[in-house]
Every structure is written in C-alpha cells, then in structure tokens.
Amino acid sequence: MLTVKQIKEIREHLNKAQNPIFFFDNDGDGLCSFLLLQRFIGRGKGVPIRTFPELSSDYVKRINELNADYIFILDKPIVSQEFFEEIRQINLPIVYIDHHKIDFSLIPKFVNYYNPLLNKKKTNEPVTYLCYGISQKKEDAWIALIGSICDNYVPKFYSQIQKDYPDLTVQSKKSPEIYYNSQLGKIAQMFNFALKDSITNVVTMIKFLMKVKSPNDVLNESKDNFLMHKRFEEINKKYHKFLEKACDFDKKEKMIFFEYGGETSISADIANGLKYRFPNKVIVVAYISGAKANISVRGKKIREIALKAIKDLEDASGGGHEDAVGLRVKIEDLGKLRENFKKLI
Ligand SMILES: [Mn+2]
Structure with missing residues (x-):
C-alpha cells in the first residue's frame, strides 16, 4: 500500500491538475484506476495505452491535442525513454503510479513515481486498489473491487461489497471465483474485452463509465452502453472457442502451450481461463500476428523461468509479475521457446 504521505502528495497533484490526461494500461486494472481518479476530481481525460510492451512517444501528441496540463500514468510497466524525454522538454509534471517490478533506475528523476514495491513494506496491490486508497469515494467501491479482481486480488472490503450487492457477488472470497461466477465479475470481463474495441467505441465506453452510478447500470443494456455489450458478446464467443481448443492437450504434460491468431489478442484472458481450470500447469499462450508473438x-513463481527461457532468443523481451508474465518473441523462435520452457520446468 502507499503511505499516508504518498497519498497526500498524489492528492495534491490531482488538485493542482486542471486538465489532466490519464494514460492507463489497456486492461481492467488500468481502466478502473483511471475511473477512480477521474471520478474523484471530476476532471481529466483517459487514454488507454495500446502500444505493447511500452508507452511509446507516439502518445505525446495526445497531450497536445487534449491540451493537458498534467500527466498521469497508471499501471503501465514500461515507458519509453523518448516519451520521458519529450515530456521533459515541454516541462509538464508526470505522476506515475504502478505496481510492477521493473528496473527502477530507468525512471528519470523529474518523474513523480509511486510504486509500493519501493516502500519499506514491499507490496504490489493492483493500481486500482492504490487509487481507491487515494480517492476513498465509498460509492465507487464496486469499481475498486472490479479493477482489483482483474488483477487477481481480493481487497478486504469485499465483505462490505457482499453486503451491499448480495445479488452481484458470490460467497467465495477467491478472485477467480468472483471473476468468473459473479455479476461484478461479469463487468470485469466486459471491461477487459470491450477495451479491445475501436478507439471511438472505447471513448464512448469511457465517457459512459465516468458518469455511471451503479453496477446495474452497466449490466443492464441501454442506449448508452449497447456498444460495450455488443463487443463483449463478440469477443466472449471467440474466447470460449479458443479456450475449448486450448483445453485439448495431453494431461500428462506439465505445460499447456497454445498458439492462436486472428484480429484480436486475448492471450491474457485465455491464459487466466486456463489457469483457473488447471491451476497446477505452466501456461503459455501465444498470439501470432505479424513478425512477433x-x-x-x-x-x-514463473517470472524467473520465463525470463530465462527467452535469454538466448534474439530481439525477445518480457516482464510482469511473479506468477503472470508477458513475453514478446519472433514467430520463428516459438519452437525454441517451447523447448526452453520444457527444459526449465
Ligand atoms: Mn495492474
């Protein structure tokens, strides 16, 4: 968790910001982090980051277009040095809140960087949870819960949520149970999938979510949210198709290695779905598009193994959490990657 002093500092930044831009990671945790801070001050624009793995300098032009006076970066583990350099030149403040384990020496001194992994008591709660500690708006607790379970974390206030929303929760206090089996979990899935829509539709969704009063207003289809429902149904169908395919593997193997293609990358979702069904297997899901996967x-504890597995692969990169890692390798190296994993596990 962030310290009282850090929370106070971030609140001061938010109060000073008249027209902040919030760059956030393109997933449920990133989106909910943004929503909590935006709804806290009632100002600012949200921009999901779609460049992978880093926030690239292409996004600097969004700052000018939106005429922003303050930059917030939420839940994005890697930011390119060019991005930092261009911001340094236009002299705008950056507040960067994250929970990934990275090479902290890459963060320039002028950036206001907050990561509980750097605190005395090292923790890595989802950024949504950190942002709820900043906003503390009780009526947004359901958003804080949704973003947290997107990152596999169940906050202590879940028991209160169970009391407030008995129809939308489950008895279990395990995050996959909440994510896959409750109505609040369905919203979490909707966020993750609807973020993969066109930018225009995502902007429409963000505007809707900046104002929405209750989880039921998200769940009940209306003229304000039918696009996100539509996109969710589309991707959910694809997701179940791929998941079923991936489940067809030799159960004696310690590893599930699944490759797929198509227009939309849903690797994290497929990987999480497989982990829920096969908690003791190592899971590797590769989305193939263009020259890289x-x-x-x-x-x-897969982080170390995964980083070892790409060591002898040219142009490969990777990072993430102890139990959940993202990698990027050249298509022709997938066979080698599979062999490396086999040897290491
Ligand atoms: Mn996160």
Missing part, C-alpha cells in the same frame, strides 16, 4: 505466461 505476444505471449502470456502463468504459473507459480
């Missing part, structure tokens, strides 16, 4: 890896 984007890969989601899941497994207990």
